[in-house]
Amino acid sequence: MAFQDKSLQCSDCGTTFTFSAEEQETFASRGYTNEPKRCPSCRQTKRADRQDGGYNRQRQDMFSATCAQCGKDTEVPFKPTEGRPVYCRDCYNKIRPARGR
Ligand SMILES: [Zn+2]
Ligand SMILES: [Zn+2]
Numbered sequence: 001m002a003f004q005d006k007s008l009q010c011s012d013c014g015t016t017f018t019f020s021a022e023e024q025e026t027f028a029s030r031g032y033t034n035e036p037k038r039c040p041s042c043r044q045t046k047r048a049d050r051q052d053g054g055y056n057r058q059r060q061d062m063f064s065a066t067c068a069q070c071g072k073d074t075e076v077p078f079k080p081t082e083g084r085p086v087y088c089r090d091c092y093n094k095i096r097p098a099r100g101r
Contacts, residue, residue: 010039067091
């Protein structure tokens with residue numbers, strides 16, 4: 001099967017871009033049956049967006065609390081429950097040493 005350069009329109013910005021025979025061959029060899037919907041620059045933008053989204057999802061709300069051990073102000077990634085002691089990072093590490101193998 002011979003591939004020929006194809007003109008496609010980007011679904012994001014409407015730019016016409018070339019889906020070259022070479023790219024089509026690469027696509028086919030990877031088992032992709034769909035043509036690319038976006039021009040190369042929009043594809044890059046999308047990829048960057050996804051990375052930002054991942055970063056934002058990792059951020060957590062921090063709650064201020066007072067360490068039950070040393071009395072220092074600290075922040076914890078969960079809402080402190082009344083009656084349950086909250087420790088600052090230092091004390092937490094002292095109380096619960098990192099589990100080794
Ligand atoms: Zn585009
Ligand atoms: Zn402490």
